Amino acid sequence: xxxxxxxxxxxxxxxxxxxxxxxxxxxxxxxxxxxxxxxxxxxxxxxxxxxxxxxxxxxxxxxxxxxxxxxxxxxxxxxxxxxxxxxxxxxxxxxxxxxxxxxxxxxxxxxxxxxxxxxxxxxxxxxxxxxxxxxxxxxxxxxxxxxxxxxxxxxxxxxxxxxxxxxxxxxxxxxxxxxxxxxxxxxxxxxxxxxxxxxxxxxxxxxxxxxxxxx
Amino acid sequence: xxxxxxxxxxxxxxxxxxxxxxxxxxxxxxxxxxxxxxxxxxxxxxxxxxxxxxxxxxxxxxxxxxxxxxxxxxxxxxxxxxxxxxxxxxxxxxxxxxxxxxxxxxxxxxxxxxxxxxxxxxxxxxxxxxxxxxxxxxxxxxxxxxxxxxxxxxxxxxxxxxxxxxxxxxxxxxxxxxxxxxxxxxxxxxxxxxxxxxxxxxxxxxxxxxxxxxx
Numbered sequence: 408x409x410x411x412x413x414x415x416x417x418x419x420x421x422x423x424x425x426x427x428x429x430x431x432x433x434x435x436x437x438x439x440x441x442x443x444x445x446x447x448x449x450x451x452x453x454x455x456x457x458x459x460x461x462x463x464x465x466x467x468x469x470x471x472x473x474x475x476x477x478x479x480x481x482x483x484x485x486x487x488x489x490x491x492x493x494x495x496x497x498x499x500x501x502x503x504x505x506x507x508x509x510x511x512x513x514x515x516x517x518x519x520x521x522x523x524x525x526x527x528x529x530x531x532x533x534x535x536x537x538x539x540x541x542x543x544x545x546x547x548x549x550x551x552x553x554x555x556x557x558x559x560x561x562x563x564x565x566x567x568x569x570x571x572x573x574x575x576x577x578x579x580x581x582x583x584x585x586x587x588x589x590x591x592x593x594x595x596x597x598x599x600x601x602x603x604x605x606x607x608x609x610x611x612x613x614x615x616x617x618x619x620x621x622x
Numbered sequence: 623x624x625x626x627x628x629x630x631x632x633x634x635x636x637x638x639x640x641x642x643x644x645x646x647x648x649x650x651x652x653x654x655x656x657x658x659x660x661x662x663x664x665x666x667x668x669x670x671x672x673x674x675x676x677x678x679x680x681x682x683x684x685x686x687x688x689x690x691x692x693x694x695x696x697x698x699x700x701x702x703x704x705x706x707x708x709x710x711x712x713x714x715x716x717x718x719x720x721x722x723x724x725x726x727x728x729x730x731x732x733x734x735x736x737x738x739x740x741x742x743x744x745x746x747x748x749x750x751x752x753x754x755x756x757x758x759x760x761x762x763x764x765x766x767x768x769x770x771x772x773x774x775x776x777x778x779x780x781x782x783x784x785x786x787x788x789x790x791x792x793x794x795x796x797x798x799x800x801x802x803x804x805x806x807x808x809x810x811x812x813x814x815x816x817x818x819x820x821x822x823x824x825x826x827x828x829x830x831x832x833x834x835x836x837x
Contacts, residue, residue, distance in 0.1 A: 471703060478693035488686060491703065495710065572803070580799050585791055587799045591806040 412477045415469060419490050422466040424543045426497035427607065429459050431539015433504035434600060438532025440511040441593070442525060444518045452508035459501035466494045482614075489610045493546060496603040500539065503596045503603075510589055519589050521582045527571045531597040534564050538604040545608055549615050557608035564601035568594050627692040630684060634705050637681040639758045641712035642822065644674055646754015648719035649815060653747025655726040656808070657740060659733045667723035674716035681709045697829075704825045708761060711818040715754065718811045718818075725804055734804050736797045742786045746812040749779050753819040760823060764830050772823035779816035783809050 433452050440449035470491045473479070479487055510519055520528055538560050545553045571594045574580070575587055648667050655664035685706045688694070694702055725734055735743055753775050760768045786809045789795070790802055 467703075471699065474689060474703070475695045475699055480690045484686065484690050488682075488689070488706065491706070492710065495707065575803055576800050584795050584799060584802045587802050588787070588790055588806045591803045592810065595807065595810060 412473070412479060412483065415473045415477065416483070416486060416490075419466055419469045419473065419487070420546055422462050422469065423490055423494055423497060424546050426459055426462050426466070426494065426501065427539050427542035427546065427604075429455070429462075429539075430497055430500035430504060430600075431536045431543065433459070433501050434507065434535040434539060434597075435532060437504045437507035437511065438528060438535070440508050441519055441528055442532075444511065444515055446512060446515045449508040449512040449515070452504055453512065456501055456505045459498055463494055463498040467491065470494075485614050489614045490546075493607045493610055496606045497542070500542075500600050500603045503600045504535075506596050507593060510593060514589070519586070519593070521586060523574050524571060524590060527567055527574070528593065528597075531564060531567050531571075531594075534560055534567065535597060535600050538564070538601055542604045542607045545611050549611055551612050551615050554608040554611045554615075557604050561601045561605045564598060568598045627688065627694060627698065630688045630692065631698070631701060631705075634681055634684045634688065634702070635761060637677050637684065638705055638709055638712060639761050641674055641677050641681070641709065641716065642754050642757035642761065642819075644670070644677075644754075645712055645715035645719060645815075646751045646758065648674070648716050649722065649750040649754060649812075650747060652719045652722035652726065653743060653750070655723055656734055656743055657747075659726065659730055661727060661730045664723040664727040664730070667719055668727065671716055671720045674713055678709055678713040682706065685709075700829050704829045705761075708822045708825055711821045712757070715757075715815050715818045718815045719750075721811050722808060725808060729804070734801070734808070736801060738789050739786060739805060742782055742789070743808070743812075746779060746782050746786075746809075749775055749782065750812060750815050753779070753816055757819045757822045760826050764826055766827050766830050769823040769826045769830075772819050776816045776820045779813060783813045 433455060436448050437452045439445055440452065470487055473487055474484075538557060541553065541557045541560060545557065571590065575590060580587065648670060651663050652667045654660055655667065685702055688702055689699075692698075753772060756768065756772045756775060760772065786805065790805060795802065
């Protein structure tokens with residue numbers, strides 16, 4: 408028999424999963440806005456973020472009601488508390504996509520990215536979508552193997568981020584300080600997006616096994 | 623009569639408060655490490671961060687036990703959930719101080735900061751300490767007026783951050799791209815430190831009044 412607890416937990420989990428998927432979609436669109444200097448795409452990401460913020464409120468409310476009325480303990484309590492923490496990470500992922508879109512909008516109609524780094528951002532955008540999708544799936548499946556996949560995607564992001572820095576630091580860089588500042592911030596936003604997905608994956612492993620995933 | 627609930631909540635609140643104070647202290651020291659290219663000070667911030675991370679675990683454990691054994695509802699539940707969220711922000715504040723210290727260490731024995739921006743960072747460090755102290759006090763006092771003070775300090779931080787960007791973007795900037803990249807990241811770390819303190823202040827207002835503080 409499905410209990411009220413499990414129904415409410417499923418609602419919470421589904422909202423969290425949807426938030427992760429939407430954050431990935433937002434980063435995908437923000438990356439397109441960046442690559443194509445596409446103002447309407449940037450505007451869409453900025454407008455759509457309200458939805459993610461609204462879902463965060465809903466999820467927090469669901470978790471609150473669940474704790475108040477069902478008083479879960481042990482593993483069930485751990486799931487609810489973990490979901491509450493994951494919701495904060497998912498919202499932040501959406502917030503980072505928003506920041507990327509805002510930089511694209513601020514520089515429009517100019518392109519933010521010199522040609523040397525377009526490929527890096529296209530690839531970081533692709534990895535971000537994978538991370539959003541992995542987080543979306545793993546909070547539902549609670550599959551530790553799938554959670555480990557997130558760490559591999561994060562490694563790919565870190566490598567891209569490092570390569571990006573190498574390009575910036577190259578003495579051949581001729582696009583000036585203003586472009587370097589934008590690109591530094593943008594790189595940081597993608598890196599943080601990945602970090603939050605990693606946090607979500609770690610919590611899922613912890614909830615499933617009681618063990619903290621390394622490193 | 624003091625109940626077990628109130629004793630455990632007080633332990634949780636005290637740990638959170640201590641974490642905020644330590645995060646402020648860490649940012650103070652990280653700023654000194656940056657201004658003086660002081661390697662041992664940077665190392666101390668990096669080592670001390672383990673303590674903040676350990677306190678986060680303790681606080682999460684206290685909150686978990688409290689939820690499991692006391693099943694608080696209504697305002698009491700809101701306090702526990704809010705504290706759990708605040709603990710994540712306080713840890714992050716410490717993490718941002720750690721990032722600042724790591725940049726100081728990475729560039730040692732060189733100074734990261736050209737003279738034009740030393741004053742900005744000295745001032746951002748000062749505001750960060752104020753923010754840490756305000757957060758430390760407000761989670762205990764739950765005083766809305768004190769929470770509003772955090773917003774004012776955040777405004778000061780935003781203004782300093784903006785001024786820092788103006789210096790970077792100035793056509794007179796002659797310290798190259800590598801220094802600009804470091805300073806962009808550093809500026810972001812101080813700004814985010816302030817944002818997390820603001821989040822803590824907002825939650826305290828919400829817990830005290832049930833109203834979300836604007837904007």
